[in-house]
Amino acid sequence: MPPLNTIAAFEASARLVSFTRAAEELHLSQGAVSRQIQLLEARLGVALFERHHREIHLTKAGLFDEEIVPICSPDYLAAHPISSVEEIPEQALIELDADISICTTWQHWLGLAGVSRAPLQTALLLSNYDLVYRAVCSGKGLGLAWLYAIPPEARDSLVVRPVDVRVRTGLGEYLVTAEGEDLSAPAQTVLEWLLEYAKSSAWL
The missing domain is CATH 1.10.10.10 (Winged helix-like DNA-binding domain superfamily/Winged helix DNA-binding domain)
Structure with a gap:
């Protein structure tokens, strides 16, 4: 062992x-x-x-299978209630500027989630996932996350899923x-x- x-x-x-x-x-x-x-x-x-x-x-x-979901902090969701995935483009969105998957941009994720193209409110453009996660936890906006990458102890405390929508990319580990x-x-x-x-x- x-x-x-x-x-x-x-x-x-x-x-x-x-x-x-x-x-x-x-x-x-x-x-x-x-x-x-x-x-x-x-x-x-x-x-x-x-x-x-x-x-x-x-x-x-x-x-691990690759499933990507939107996340935000509980405080952000309380201040900006979201009732459907179609409302996400109106939110402050945190973008990951890194080519680590086929679905790391909000525009691509929303398309796979069935949301027609719409102007996005990009709040931050960050170079790695760790920075995105920290920005989300501090209430800066919505980020995209891999389901397996969110620590169980952080779920529903540091971060929440504003809508129950996930995108499977067809990729996996x-x-x-x-x-x-x-x-x-x-x-x-x-x-x-x-x-x-x-x-x-x-x-x-």
């Missing part, structure tokens, strides 16, 4: 989509979290994250194994843990 601290570092990094925020939660340095992830990847023989400038993404070995080969005991342990985490991470 991989060392428990490497699994804890992976869980926090996958949930928060950030080595920095995982380090803050675990009371470690960012470098320490990164090293724990590297140890786990070496133990499993597979890369678990794609590293980009100031942000990370789970690789295809990470196991998958665990892959070699056909005809048995998994090692450490890999089987991580596989079972990831599957359980994927089930518990759904925000219905």
